Amino acid sequence: MGRVSWLFREPEHDPRLGQALRQLEAMPDDADRLRQRITAAARARLATLRAPAPRWWEWIDRWIPVAVPVGLAVSIAGALLLPSSGELSVSRSASAELVADSALVTAAFSDQLGGELAAGLIAPESDEWLLEQAVAQ
Amino acid sequence: MSAGAAVLAEAAEDFDERQTLQRVQAGDPEAFDLLVRRYLPRARQVARRLMQNPEDADDLVQDAFLRVLERIATFDVSRAFEPWFTRLLVNLGLDQRRKQRVRRTESLDPAWFPGGPRPDRETERAELRSSLSQALEQLPDRQRLIVTLFEIDGHSTEEIAGMLKVSQVTVRWHLHQARRALREVLKGWVE
Numbered sequence: 001m002g003r004v005s006w007l008f009r010e011p012e013h014d015p016r017l018g019q020a021l022r023q024l025e026a027m028p029d030d031a032d033r034l035r036q037r038i039t040a041a042a043r044a045r046l047a048t049l050r051a052p053a054p055r056w057w058e059w060i061d062r063w064i065p066v067a068v069p070v071g072l073a074v075s076i077a078g079a080l081l082l083p084s085s086g087e088l089s090v091s092r093s094a095s096a097e098l099v100a101d102s103a104l105v106t107a108a109f110s111d112q113l114g115g116e117l118a119a120g121l122i123a124p125e126s127d128e129w130l131l132e133q134a135v136a137q
Numbered sequence: 138m139s140a141g142a143a144v145l146a147e148a149a150e151d152f153d154e155r156q157t158l159q160r161v162q163a164g165d166p167e168a169f170d171l172l173v174r175r176y177l178p179r180a181r182q183v184a185r186r187l188m189q190n191p192e193d194a195d196d197l198v199q200d201a202f203l204r205v206l207e208r209i210a211t212f213d214v215s216r217a218f219e220p221w222f223t224r225l226l227v228n229l230g231l232d233q234r235r236k237q238r239v240r241r242t243e244s245l246d247p248a249w250f251p252g253g254p255r256p257d258r259e260t261e262r263a264e265l266r267s268s269l270s271q272a273l274e275q276l277p278d279r280q281r282l283i284v285t286l287f288e289i290d291g292h293s294t295e296e297i298a299g300m301l302k303v304s305q306v307t308v309r310w311h312l313h314q315a316r317r318a319l320r321e322v323l324k325g326w327v328e
Contacts, residue, residue, distance in 0.1 A: 010293060035177055038173050
């Protein structure tokens with residue numbers, strides 16, 4: 001810790017080194033030329049800063065030429081895709097029916113429900129149930 | 138004092154930084170000119186310490202001032218401009234130096250430090266100066282910048298740490314390394 005304690009203290013300036021380095025730093029006397037070069041290069045950017053921020057109607061005006069064709073294209077694409085989406089819904093309902101059927105068959109043959117439901121669904125034992133229905137009406 | 142230096146020194150007087158920055162944010166060319174006059178000498182000094190040759194240093198200063206205009210709209214004018222600008226300049230310079238190092242194929246030119254032709258009667262001293270400038274050039278960019286900011290400009294390590302966005306301990310370590318290398322050369326310096 002003692003060997004690196006200088007890392008935690010503010011060092012003293014070295015006047016001899018500072019003077020020697022200063023002697024190397026004579027600046028050329030053409031600062032004004034550089035200043036003019038910088039201000040000339042900055043003109044366009046300064047003009048951009050001077051330009052006021054667009055108001056909402058200017059913003060809309062700017063985007064309408066883009067927004068209208070894009071909106072039309074989306075509408076046309078939607079209209080073209082509509083029939084295929086109908087087909088999709090039919091196939092979806094068919095698959096849903098299939099799933100429901102298979103679930104019913106599984107339930108019917110499961111031990112929990114017993115054979116009564118299965119028998120009723122697959123083949124009724126007699127015609128008595130039909131007679132009962134007719135009498136009830 | 139030369140005419141150019143006098144014009145720039147004049148800019149140091151009556152300078153309301155906050156108001157000038159607000160005017161620059163509004164795109165006022167006169168305010169921008171005032172800002173350039175105010176910070177150009179210092180920016181040029183820092184840029185010359187970073188870059189390989191004076192032309193590159195001047196290009197860096199120009200790039201930094203133009204970068205200021207790109208970001209000035211979001212700059213909080215209640216903050217001090219100089220540390221922000223110095224950081225922007227240094228980061229831009231270090232970035233350019235990195236790119237240069239990738240491209241560079243020829244060796245360093247040790248004569249880029251200004252000073253002009255050396256009189257014969259000062260040959261020995263000039264040689265020592267040349268050795269010092271070579272030693273300074275051979276330092277890593279960050280070390281060179283730190284030692285000059287500390288020894289020439291008189292900044293504290295805390296101020297330098299703030300400018301470079303590094304810790305004070307890092308600054309002190311780089312300063313220590315740089316001074317050790319430069320003092321080696323100064324051993325032969327006869328005043």
